[in-house]
Amino acid sequence: MLRGEFFERIVRTVCARSTLTIAVAAVLALAGAVLAAGLQPSTAIDTLVDRDSPEFVATERAQEVFGDDAVVILVRGDLQNTLLTPDLGRLRDFEDCIAASPRGLEIAERPTLCDELAELAPAKVVYGPGTFIGRAADELAAGFQEQLGARDQRAVAAADRARAEAREARRTPAEQRAAAAEARATVEQEFQQQIIGLALRYNLTGPPAISDPQFVSQLVFDTSKGVNVPKARFSYLFPSSQAALIQVRLRPDMTEAERERAIALIEEAAELPRFQPQRGGEYVVTGVPVVIDSLAAAIERSLIVLLIGSVLVMAATLALVFRSPRRLLPLLLALGAAAVSFGLVALAGGGLTMASVA
Known part of the structure; x- marks a missing residue:
């Protein structure tokens, strides 16, 4: 009432x-x-959804470790034209620009847009063909240098042993030096045979390099299934003979405005002539963040x-x-x-x- x-x-x-x-x-x-x-x-x-729900909490934890949903850049075009030509170098520069990697700071004719991406640093990690092949070549080259260093150490150790044995046998200084030189030459010859065997096995004519089409072909393509068929274990990068994928996992701590800006910068970078494929390929920017934006x-x-x-x-x-x-x-x-x-x-x-x- x-x-x-x-x-x-x-x-x-x-x-x-x-x-x-x-x-x-x-x-x-x-x-x-x-x-x-x-x-x-x-x-x-x-x-x-409820921020306190178990599913949301688990999703946030996964994003902290692996990054947010990925911006996916489809590199559409014949895979051999993309990977076995200078287009691969352009592709790697494009990935380094997005990733704001140290190598990206040294890109020749570096676009100012790359500086904006470096300042924003939107990518937690970038998976792409150029980065993958470049790192594979760098690691193999580094491993080769380590093997060279190990060979030198083995050669020195073998020469010292041969010299010591010759000294114990009361040989002349000249004979001691000859024994040491022979032991060193034996180690170097064994190493050369190993290198030749590896080169013949993988059909390589020089040190691994991203600019070597023969190395890239041996790394990526499964010749037992065809000329232009990528290996199945690399399907996350090369889903078919006509496509390659770049995945840019964004930082989960960005604001919506920063995420929108990051997507816009990536789309602009994909249009820059500096990074455009010259053998008929093209970039298509997609993925969950792009669709949501x-x-x-x-x-x-x-x-x-x-x-x-x-x-x-x-x-x-x-x-x-x-x-x-x-x-x-x-x-x-x-x-x-x-x-x-x-x-x-x-x-x-x-x-x-x-x-x-x-």
């Missing part, structure tokens, strides 16, 4: 001061509309169309159904209430999500 009397007094007061009430409501609606205009669409996962832009555009369409439909309906001079008043009240509601969302630091729109 008391509650009914309370609301009755409120209604009586509002009716007695109708002009003031309408003015206050109009100001609140206008302020809400101004605040709502600053809302940005958000497609973050935490706007759709496009979805956010689509939501923003669709909301404007939806709002205008809804207002027109409601206005037409009210005009046809009611005959009173104030038949559009319910529409104004609804718009005012919506403006205040979304204004409060903006004040609370929220954003436009599919849930809030619904």
Whole structure:
């Protein structure tokens, strides 16, 4: 009973001061509309699921270790043209630019866009054909240098033993030196035979290098299945003979604005002539983050169309159904209430999500 009397007094007061009430409501609606205009669409996962759910917590932990969802860049074109020509060098430079790697800082004719990517550092890790083949060549070359060092150590040790044995046998100094030289030559000859055997086995004519088509071909292609068939174990990089993949796993701690900027920079880098394939290949930027970014832009555009369409439909309906001079008043009240509601969302630091729109 008391509650009914309370609301009755409120209604009586509002009716007695109708002009003031309408003015206050109009100001609140206008302020809400101004605040709502600053809302940005958000497609973050935490706007759709509970942040405390086990699935969300497990997803965040995985992203901390492996990075966020990957921006996938499809390198479309004949794989031999992509990998066995200078296009591979362009591809590696492109990957190094995105990854902001130390090697990327030394790219000849380095685009300024690479500096922006280096400053933002959006990639936690980059998996790509150029990076993979380049590292494989570098590690094999480093291993070869280690073998050379080990060979020298074995040769010195063998020479010292031969010299010591000759000395114990009371041979002349010249004979001791000859024994040491023979022992050293034997070790070097054995090493050369090993290198020749490896070269014949893998059909190599020189040290492993990313610029050596023969090395790249032996590394990537399965000649037992065809001329242009990549090895099955590298399918995450070479899914077919007509495609290669670059995966850019983004940092999970970036804001939505930083993620949007990172995607825009990657798309711009894919269009730079400096990195463009010259043998008919092309880059196609896709992946979950790119789709979500496009979805956010689509939501923003669709909301404007939806709002205008809804207002027109409601206005037409009210005009046809009611005959009173104030038949559009319910529409104004609804718009005012919506403006205040979304204004409060903006004040609370929220954003436009599919849930809030619904």
